[in-house]
Amino acid sequence: MKIGVSGASGQLGRAVVAELVRRGAGHGVVGISRTPERLQGQAEGRHGDFDAPQSLVRAYEGLDRVLLIPSVDLRPGVRGRQMKDAIDAANNAGVKHLFLVSAAGTRQAAPPEMREAYWTAEQQLIRTAPTWTILRMNYYAEAMAQEIQMSLGTGVLTGLGEERVAYVSRDDLAAAAAGALLSEGHAGAIYNVCGPAAVTGADRARMAAELTGKPVQFAVITEALLRGGLAQANLPPEIVEAMVEIKHSFVASAFDIVSGDAERLAGRKPRALRDVLAATLT
Numbered sequence: 001m002k003i004g005v006s007g008a009s010g011q012l013g014r015a016v017v018a019e020l021v022r023r024g025a026g027h028g029v030v031g032i033s034r035t036p037e038r039l040q041g042q043a044e045g046r047h048g049d050f051d052a053p054q055s056l057v058r059a060y061e062g063l064d065r066v067l068l069i070p071s072v073d074l075r076p077g078v079r080g081r082q083m084k085d086a087i088d089a090a091n092n093a094g095v096k097h098l099f100l101v102s103a104a105g106t107r108q109a110a111p112p113e114m115r116e117a118y119w120t121a122e123q124q125l126i127r128t129a130p131t132w133t134i135l136r137m138n139y140y141a142e143a144m145a146q147e148i149q150m151s152l153g154t155g156v157l158t159g160l161g162e163e164r165v166a167y168v169s170r171d172d173l174a175a176a177a178a179g180a181l182l183s184e185g186h187a188g189a190i191y192n193v194c195g196p197a198a199v200t201g202a203d204r205a206r207m208a209a210e211l212t213g214k215p216v217q218f219a220v221i222t223e224a225l226l227r228g229g230l231a232q233a234n235l236p237p238e239i240v241e242a243m244v245e246i247k248h249s250f251v252a253s254a255f256d257i258v259s260g261d262a263e264r265l266a267g268r269k270p271r272a273l274r275d276v277l278a279a280t281l282t
């Protein structure tokens with residue numbers, strides 16, 4: 001079998017490719033992106049640009065299964081269009097089974113909402129792919145570790161509410177994706193790939209304080225204050241909008257989902273947020 005990973009040169013893509021090569025049992029592994037040379041010989045590299053659909057049809061030719069990892073392009077509507085084009089290209093290239101990395105809590109949405117991309121991609125996949133599997137990822141534990149790192153100076157972690165989130169580490173998501181790509185029985189499945197427990201903002205602050213030995217508190221603030229803080233950090237407007245949307249989705253419990261899917265697919269228990277923080281913060 002030939003397995004493709006589209007979006008292969010990024011952090012998640014490289015981790016999936018490494019897992020596939022490690023446990024691939026002789027299957028061919030093909031990494032696709034605009035800069036496949038970044039795979040450095042880990043797997044066969046092919047050029048494919050989500051903004052140039054014809055390049056994707058060529059890149060997906062001869063592949064039995066393809067994992068689509070959306071780009072991190074935050075311009076309104078762009079990622080949804082990219083994923084729709086990539087799914088059409090895979091169908092035109094004759095890919096038999098498409099796997100999609102989507103997000104926990106995905107539901108109907110329209111631009112400029114960031115989560116529109118996942119809704120558009122899931123709907124296109126379900127409507128048109130001959131066989132499909134969706135991996136709805138929780139929020140990256142590594143992204144929370146970065147947020148904690150940045151808040152150590154003030155000693156305050158902020159949120160718009162209690163924010164229960166079942167953070168997943170990038171490596172556990174990669175192992176779950178590789179496990180699904182390499183095994184059978186996933187046609188028509190929507191998995192929630194998450195960490196072992198949902199933790200609140202207060203839990204995160206407590207863990208950060210214990211691990212660093214520094215005072216860290218969690219504070220619930222207003223959207224106006226959150227926007228003010230992000231603007232002060234000179235972040236580009238699309239990042240500010242993305243952060244505000246993510247915090248609202250935390251409050252709406254979009255990421256408050258715990259399942260056994262990560263362990264079932266990866267064949268090992270996912271790491272707890274505390275373990276990821278311990279490796280990063282200390």
Ligand SMILES: NC(=O)c1ccc[n+]([C@@H]2O[C@H](COP(=O)([O-])OP(=O)(O)OC[C@H]3O[C@@H](n4cnc5c(N)ncnc54)[C@H](OP(=O)(O)O)[C@@H]3O)[C@@H](O)[C@H]2O)c1
Binds near residue numbers: 049
């Ligand atoms: N829930 C969360 O916590 C969270 C947070 C951040 C990201 N995400 C999601 O996680 C996934 C990957 O994250 P990551 O950390 O691996 O990101 P990353 O390291 O920035 O990788 C992005 C990948 O997308 C590829 N890409 C970008 N634009 C492309 C284009 N026009 N055509 C083809 N490929 C393109 C890049 O390769 P080239 O540059 O070589 O083309 C790269 O392989 C994304 O689906 C993102 O939406 C989720």
